[in-house]
Amino acid sequence: MxxxxxxxxxxxxxxxxxxxxxxxxxxxxxxxxxxxxxxxxxxxxxxxxxxxxxxxxxxxxxxxxxxxxxxxxxxxxxxxxxxxxxxxxxxxxxxxxxxxxxxxxxxxxxxxxxxxxxxxxxxxxxxxxxxxxxxxxxxxxxxxxxxxxxxxxxxxRERESPPEFDLEACTRCGRCISIGCPAISAVDDGGDRPFPQIDEEMCTGCMLCAQVCPVGALKAPAEQGEA
Ligand code: SF4
Ligand code: SF4
Structure with a gap:
């Protein structure tokens, strides 16, 4: 590149x-x-x-x-x-x-x-x-x-609601963390890998993270439709 x-x-x-x-x-x-x-x-x-x-x-x-x-x-x-x-x-x-x-x-x-x-x-x-x-x-x-x-x-100044996050469904694969969104941070809770945490003040609701999640643990809120 x-x-x-x-x-x-x-x-x-x-x-x-x-x-x-x-x-x-x-x-x-x-x-x-x-x-x-x-x-x-x-x-x-x-x-x-x-x-x-x-x-x-x-x-x-x-x-x-x-x-x-x-x-x-x-x-x-x-x-x-x-x-x-x-x-x-x-x-x-x-x-x-x-x-x-x-x-x-x-x-x-x-x-x-x-x-x-x-x-x-x-x-x-x-x-x-x-x-x-x-x-x-x-x-x-x-x-x-x-x-x-x-x-x-x-x-x-485009802004939609943040995605819904299902911690139970998350496999901690790290794909959403790897896209480099400044609203996503990696939280270490002592598990085998960190899980993502979304800062709702920074999130613009673009749903890029939801598009890379392979298990649907991140989803657009129902009123915005599926990512
Ligand atoms: S919806 Fe967009 S802005 Fe919000 S956390 Fe996901 S990638 Fe970041
Ligand atoms: S992409 Fe999905 S499964 Fe992977 S860490 Fe993010 S929310 Fe969890």
Whole structure:
């Protein structure tokens, strides 16, 4: 996983530990292209880049992938803002710095315009659809772009009820803990493994933890329907 600087760079730390390069804004796309050229089309390296960084200096790398017969996968993490530095607008938000409506950059059209046909847009809260789009992109010999689109929760203030937790059903497998949600902590009660505890003040009710639980010990409250 190649990347650069942005809120997603925090994914380099455990428990996610899913970012392996960080040089400068936009560099991850050039790096993934170089790796793929050296290692061949079966290389599974993927670049991730935020929406504002992509506008800042990621577009040039993508142009080069298309032009230079690349086959890499690039994931644009489109949270609709410049989150790392406090939520400034950028051309993809459709707002100017002074808060007036401006022309909104169409990421999908831009990606196609540089010559990349394989482009998918997913909601990263839908894990199954996101995994399927990533698998399809990575396995494709053609260059591919996956746009993971969901507004930053610090901006949208989107909030649902926390999941219901069934301690009896929990096998303490640790999968929900491993997704790195700051609302989940691992509680050691002297058992063979820790069990998850959800801080209801921090939880936004996204249900990602419920989607990874293999035994249904975490569930959306009845009024929200099944996860
Ligand atoms: S529902 Fe979302 S925010 Fe709440 S604990 Fe689960 S993963 Fe974290
Ligand atoms: S994923 Fe489910 S079974 Fe595993 S620790 Fe979390 S709640 Fe328990």
């Amino acid at each position: 190649t990347g650069d600087i942005g809120c997603y760079t925090l994914g380099a730390l455990p428990p996610l530990a899913s970012l392996h390069t960080c040089l400068c804004m936009g560099a991850g796309i050039g790096q993934v292209h170089g790796m793929q050229k050296v290692r061949g089309t079966d290389a599974r390296a993927v670049a991730v880049i935020g929406d504002s960084t992509f506008v800042h200096s990621g577009i040039t790398g993508l142009v080069n992938i298309a032009y230079n017969n690349g086959g890499s996968t690039v994931v644009i993490l489109d949270n609709g803002t410049t989150a790392m530095t406090g939520g400034q607008p950028h051309p993809g938000t459709g707002m100017t710095l002074s808060g007036e409506p401006g022309r909104r950059l169409d990421f999908e059209a831009l990606v196609r315009a540089v010559g990349i046909e394989n482009v998918a847009v997913v909601d990263p809260y839908d894990l199954e659809a996101t995994e399927e789009a990533l698998r399809q992109a990575i396995e494709s010999p053609e260059p591919a772009v996956v746009i993971a689109r969901r507004q930053c929760v610090l901006l949208s």
